[in-house]
Amino acid sequence: xxxxxxxKIGGNIVGDAERLKKFLADFSAMKGDKILVHxxxxxxxxxxxxxxxxxxxxxxxxxxxxxTLKIITMVYGGLTNKNIVAHLQNFGCNAIGLSGADANTIKxxxxxxxxxxYGFAGDIDEVNSKTIKGLIELGLTPVFCAIxxxxxxxxxxxxxxxxxxxxxxxxSQHFQTSLYYVFEETGVLRDVDDKDSVIRDIDQIHxxxxxxxxIIADGMLPKMHNCFQALKNGVDKVCIGxxxxxxxxxxxxxxxxx
Amino acid sequence: xxxxxxxKIGGNIVGDAERLKKFLADFSAMKGDKILVHxxxxxxxxxxxxxxxxxxxxxxxxxxxxxTLKIITMVYGGLTNKNIVAHLQNFGCNAIGLSGADANTIKxxxxxxxxxxYGFAGDIDEVNSKTIKGLIELGLTPVFCAIxxxxxxxxxxxxxxxxxxxxxxxxSQHFQTSLYYVFEETGVLRDVDDKDSVIRDIDQIHxxxxxxxxIIADGMLPKMHNCFQALKNGVDKVCIGxxxxxxxxxxxxxxxxx
Numbered sequence: 001x002x003x004x005x006x007x008k009i010g011g012n013i014v015g016d017a018e019r020l021k022k023f024l025a026d027f028s029a030m031k032g033d034k035i036l037v038h039x040x041x042x043x044x045x046x047x048x049x050x051x052x053x054x055x056x057x058x059x060x061x062x063x064x065x066x067x068t069l070k071i072i073t074m075v076y077g078g079l080t081n082k083n084i085v086a087h088l089q090n091f092g093c094n095a096i097g098l099s100g101a102d103a104n105t106i107k108x109x110x111x112x113x114x115x116x117x118y119g120f121a122g123d124i125d126e127v128n129s130k131t132i133k134g135l136i137e138l139g140l141t142p143v144f145c146a147i148x149x150x151x152x153x154x155x156x157x158x159x160x161x162x163x164x165x166x167x168x169x170x171x172s173q174h175f176q177t178s179l180y181y182v183f184e185e186t187g188v189l190r191d192v193d194d195k196d197s198v199i200r201d202i203d204q205i206h207x208x209x210x211x212x213x214x215i216i217a218d219g220m221l222p223k224m225h226n227c228f229q230a231l232k233n234g235v236d237k238v239c240i241g242x243x244x245x246x247x248x249x250x251x252x253x254x255x256x257x258x
Numbered sequence: 259x260x261x262x263x264x265x266k267i268g269g270n271i272v273g274d275a276e277r278l279k280k281f282l283a284d285f286s287a288m289k290g291d292k293i294l295v296h297x298x299x300x301x302x303x304x305x306x307x308x309x310x311x312x313x314x315x316x317x318x319x320x321x322x323x324x325x326t327l328k329i330i331t332m333v334y335g336g337l338t339n340k341n342i343v344a345h346l347q348n349f350g351c352n353a354i355g356l357s358g359a360d361a362n363t364i365k366x367x368x369x370x371x372x373x374x375x376y377g378f379a380g381d382i383d384e385v386n387s388k389t390i391k392g393l394i395e396l397g398l399t400p401v402f403c404a405i406x407x408x409x410x411x412x413x414x415x416x417x418x419x420x421x422x423x424x425x426x427x428x429x430s431q432h433f434q435t436s437l438y439y440v441f442e443e444t445g446v447l448r449d450v451d452d453k454d455s456v457i458r459d460i461d462q463i464h465x466x467x468x469x470x471x472x473i474i475a476d477g478m479l480p481k482m483h484n485c486f487q488a489l490k491n492g493v494d495k496v497c498i499g500x501x502x503x504x505x506x507x508x509x510x511x512x513x514x515x516x
Contacts, residue, residue: 047332050309051308051309070337073336073337073340073341074305074332074333074336074337075332075336076336077335077336077337077339077340078331078332078333078334078335078336078337078339078340079328079331079332079335079336081335081336082331082335082336082357082359082360082405082413083331083413085357085359085360086359086407086411086412086413087411089359089362089407089409089411090409090410090411094361094362095359095360095361096356096360096361097357097359097360098354099340099343099355101340101343101344101347101353101355102340102343102353102354102355103352103353103354103396103398104347104352131396131398134396135393135396138361138389138392138393138396140361140389147340149344149347151347151348152348153344153345153347153348154344155340155341155344
């Protein structure tokens with residue numbers, strides 16, 4: 001089975017022009033089939049503030065009203081995605097930028113209202129792996145922004161970590177798939193104040209213990225949930241660390257397996 | 259040889275939500291292979307004004323400075339392109355939104371400075387018809403916004419009429435290509451004050467005469483130039499009219515041939 005790597009980058013890289021360029025050069029140099037997924041929170045928040053649009057948060061999550069969705073579509077789908085693609089082209093990587101509406105790659109539904117109305121936030125129903133595979137067979141490298149659609153004409157703001165996990169799961173029907181979460185730390189840390197305390201390998205039993213002991217907590221929990229969801233649904237390997245892990249210039253990152 | 263239709267829509271449709279939706283339904287219903295190219299001037303001007311960015315024009319043409327390019331990338335590449343794609347998906351058309359950077363479909367260079375510095379305006383060097391054909395063979399309908407790139411990481415604002423003409427020329431290597439310019443009039447008018455005075459057929463000799471007689475003048479001249487450029491370079495037929503021509507609900511439009 002052919003191999004593919006799915007790499008997710010977050011706002012800390014996307015929002016830093018020099019760091020992003022360096023990352024994209026390294027990403028372009030990676031051999032083999034690959035997919036990039038990017039978030040991009042900070043630029044959207046900046047534009048919202050310039051336009052005098054209030055950012056509504058509830059329990060740490062952004063509420064996507066109509067105006068916020070417009071901003072996300074402009075920044076994630078336009079400014080960030082197209083500039084990433086243009087830079088990848090410069091580095092010789094034949095990238096194609098995609099929202100989940102493009103080629104119907106990611107179909108979702110508007111999150112159901114229970115206690116909180118998240119607005120135009122999407123929960124993913126289906127990733128169209130056949131079409132994504134078709135693009136890859138044309139020699140293209142898909143670059144996803146954090147937007148899906150409901151197939152009824154509505155775009156939906158969708159968590160980039162979740163998109164990366166769901167795309168990886170879908171691609172594992174056709175490829176041996178590795179998922180890389182690039183974030184601000186060198187890996188999952190045993191001690192948040194000690195950057196050298198990276199836990200190198202975590203399996204599910206180990207994870208339960210780390211959760212129980214309070215070592216993995218707060219913001220890491222949804223990310224870890226995405227990781228194990230991916231592993232349980234066909235993804236071969238999930239790695240968490242900073243961008244150095246993708247060009248093999250470090251061995252310091254966390255590898256998750258079942 | 260298989261047939262393909264390239265349809266270009268301008269700001270008058272893109273900026274009118276209801277009219278756009280109706281057009282996209284009709285576009286989706288069109289049988290056979292097709293490509294959509296859209297402009298979208300008004301929304302970009304609105305956003306620029308909201309952000310307090312001055313729109314710089316010289317001899318009726320927009321000067322694309324760095325800030326203007328950002329707005330164009332957000333509006334054309336993001337908001338407009340992704341919403342068009344989402345609506346087409348709703349109507350059962352498997353659309354894929356593209357800038358010229360995506361899949362390196364349209365390579366251009368920054369317009370050389372002679373008398374006027376147009377800033378980040380692109381003049382097209384090459385349309386990658388092989389990749390576009392590959393996307394069509396995957397069952398996809400390409401939807402181009404008016405942005406190209408220079409393959410050195412720079413996005414470039416590019417006239418949508420010219421993109422439509424150059425894409426048509428490139429596709430005519432693989433398809434019998436018809437190019438449709440949808441605009442505000444029912445066709446090329448003999449008398450601008452008489453909407454019924456559509457000239458049904460224009461060939462090159464006829465065109466020279468109409469120009470000489472001052473019947474075709476001003477803003478129509480660059481559009482007509484694009485049309486005949488397309489015809490001289492392999493495009494089979496060019497039609498100019500309003501959106502009714504694409505669903506065959508009118509016979510009132512102008513057809514250009516060599």
